[in-house]
Amino acid sequence: VSESRSSLAVVLHWRSYGESDKIATLLTQDYGKLTGIAKGAKRSRRRFANSLEPLARVRVHFRQRPHATLAFLESCQLLQVVNEFADPLKFAYGSYLVELVDQLTVEEHPVRELYALLEEALTVIASGPISSAFLRAYELQLLGRTGYEPQLAACHRCAVPLAQLPASFVDTSHGTFWCEACRSHTASVVPLSPALLERLCELRNLPLAAGRSQSLGPLAAEAAQLTGRLLNLHLTRPLRSLRLIHQLVGSAN
Numbered sequence: 001v002s003e004s005r006s007s008l009a010v011v012l013h014w015r016s017y018g019e020s021d022k023i024a025t026l027l028t029q030d031y032g033k034l035t036g037i038a039k040g041a042k043r044s045r046r047r048f049a050n051s052l053e054p055l056a057r058v059r060v061h062f063r064q065r066p067h068a069t070l071a072f073l074e075s076c077q078l079l080q081v082v083n084e085f086a087d088p089l090k091f092a093y094g095s096y097l098v099e100l101v102d103q104l105t106v107e108e109h110p111v112r113e114l115y116a117l118l119e120e121a122l123t124v125i126a127s128g129p130i131s132s133a134f135l136r137a138y139e140l141q142l143l144g145r146t147g148y149e150p151q152l153a154a155c156h157r158c159a160v161p162l163a164q165l166p167a168s169f170v171d172t173s174h175g176t177f178w179c180e181a182c183r184s185h186t187a188s189v190v191p192l193s194p195a196l197l198e199r200l201c202e203l204r205n206l207p208l209a210a211g212r213s214q215s216l217g218p219l220a221a222e223a224a225q226l227t228g229r230l231l232n233l234h235l236t237r238p239l240r241s242l243r244l245i246h247q248l249v250g251s252a253n
């Protein structure tokens with residue numbers, strides 16, 4: 001018999017199971033990523049009132065047997081009252097944050113700082129405009145906390161600090177960083193401007209709320225392409241939210 005547990009959590013996604021149940025995946029603060037069955041969730045207004053929607057910040061109560069693949073979700077309370085993601089573009093960006101967390105994590109490996117990062121990022125998106133500096137900072141910090149931190153401070157082979165060099169390089173097929181002397185001459189190795197390298201190093205430690213008011217200026221496109229490539233090395237399937245963002249941004253232009 002398992003004890004009842006409770007944690008703050010963000011709902012990542014859910015799917016239908018049978019006529020009345022849902023299977024939901026959440027990132028919990030205390031127990032990492034969790035997938036559980038919510039019996040009767042399609043009917044129960046009391047135990048699951050609108051609280052299993054993606055991006056919802058909740059307090060979840062659940063039981064989990066050792067080695068069981070599915071937890072048993074007992075109830076879930078919504079913590080924010082209004083729907084902060086009613087705007088389609090905000091919802092799309094929120095889905096992007098959540099989809100990245102889902103793909104870069106496995107269950108039963110709690111990373112406490114990860115919940116804080118996602119919670120903070122959702123708060124930033126919900127409360128104001130979304131900047132490229134914020135998005136890149138989130139991506140780099142997410143990679144760092146999930147164990148995929150790009151080692152961009154020093155050359156992969158000789159360890160010379162890259163910030164001191166006039167030119168450095170990134171191998172986009174391995175996510176490694178190189179000095180001119182050590183780099184290989186293959187198509188996947190591309191130059192990295194000193195200005196971009198410096199910005200990326202700053203973004204790794206930038207509070208997300210501060211990122212909102214910062215601009216990457218002429219570095220924005222190069223930065224987005226690079227973090228996209230670094231993320232892609234660890235993704236197992238295409239991001240649906242990214243397609244949605246491109247549709248929305250494209251239609252607005």
Ligand SMILES: [Zn+2]
Binds near residue numbers: 157179
């Ligand atoms: Zn080197």
